[in-house]
Amino acid sequence: MATRNPTTIDERGACNKVAPTQRPKASCSNPDHLRMNGPGNLKGHLQSPARSLVEIHQAFRILVSANDLRRILPRPVWFSASPWHFAKNSSWSLNMQYDRTDARILEIVQKNNRLTSEVIGEMAGLSATACQRRLKRLRSEGIIEADVSIVSAKAVGRPIQMLVLVTLERERSDIIDRFKKAIKASAEVVNGFYVTGDADFVLYLTARTMEDYEQFTRRFFYENSDIKGFKTLVVMDRVKAGFAIPIEIPDEE
Structure with missing residues (x-):
């Protein structure tokens, strides 16, 4: 029985075929869906025409596994099951890295990150100390990427x-x-x-x-x-x- 060629994924998420002994058989009806625009071009592969989500699922599973996606995708966007598993509302089932209180804090600081920990904690139902701990963790885990001010381009002479x-x-x-x-x-x-x-x-x-x-x-x-x-x-x-x-x-x- 013919075996599929192993596929590796580098740190940029590019797919590289190993040992060109035999082309893997596509489980979808159209093998052209697996064709890439050059070696390692995952972007070109995703743009190939597919007639259904099932075909995309079948073609993509040949290239990457769930563990590979865990290495490629940044936290907290990790798939909790199969990479092509849909939730009941057709959105991705995500492994959340924050709870409901964190979500409330994120909503608050997105609107105004100049609020003190006391004010944010009061709005989220926390003490100031507990709020500071959560904000520190959200920043250290990369959920809050930066605290910046949005400057008017026109006001600084770049209209x-x-x-x-x-x-x-x-x-x-x-x-x-x-x-x-x-x-x-x-x-x-x-x-x-x-x-x-x-x-x-x-x-x-x-x-x-x-x-x-x-x-x-x-x-x-x-x-x-x-x-x-x-x-x-x-x-x-x-x-x-x-x-x-x-x-x-x-x-x-």
């Missing part, structure tokens, strides 16, 4: 805001890593996202003037041989801006 869709010349791990480092090192890039779809990255930038942005494009895009092209979308009106996310309340035990 021009853009979304830029960037396409790389080749989707190779070293090229992707190089561009990620360039994004992190650029003061003009406020946010950067590695995405699926036609573009590889989406960037949010600010500039003093369009001439200022043109100089940035020459330096950041045109002089970078790894970039195939980019498309600029100028923001006409910032309708909503913020970092607050909906907090799912864990079930009572």
